[in-house]
Amino acid sequence: MRTYAKRARELARSERAAIRKLVAGLCANYDWEYGCLLTDRPCYMLGKCWTGGYCKYFKRAVLPADPVLGASLLGREAPIADNCAACDKPFFPKGKQFYCSRRCQAEGNRRKSRERMRKKRQGKRG
Numbered sequence: 001m002r003t004y005a006k007r008a009r010e011l012a013r014s015e016r017a018a019i020r021k022l023v024a025g026l027c028a029n030y031d032w033e034y035g036c037l038l039t040d041r042p043c044y045m046l047g048k049c050w051t052g053g054y055c056k057y058f059k060r061a062v063l064p065a066d067p068v069l070g071a072s073l074l075g076r077e078a079p080i081a082d083n084c085a086a087c088d089k090p091f092f093p094k095g096k097q098f099y100c101s102r103r104c105q106a107e108g109n110r111r112k113s114r115e116r117m118r119k120k121r122q123g124k125r126g
Helices: 013-026 056-065 067-074 102-125
Strands: none
Touching (some): 056 067
């Protein structure tokens, strides 16, 4: 039985823009003046037009910052975004996570405590 590699496809404009944004913002090996510090050349990922053949550092360290882009480039199933219970912003939960940050978690716990105490006080009056 033969297994064939997935065919390379041309990157969409939004994918190229997302790659450029990740490289410029998060890649530790990228310098806007010198390019890629590892190869002493312009960054390979900035001129990328087709899928396949990614920079190893980009694939391991930078691409996980954008799970939707990573899923699209690597041919995986895209993760499903959930909304934060406190601020209602979309985020990618890890396990049974309901809040996007510790600040939202503290706010959610404060709201729950306030509601619980309000119900407790109403029960004593009635």
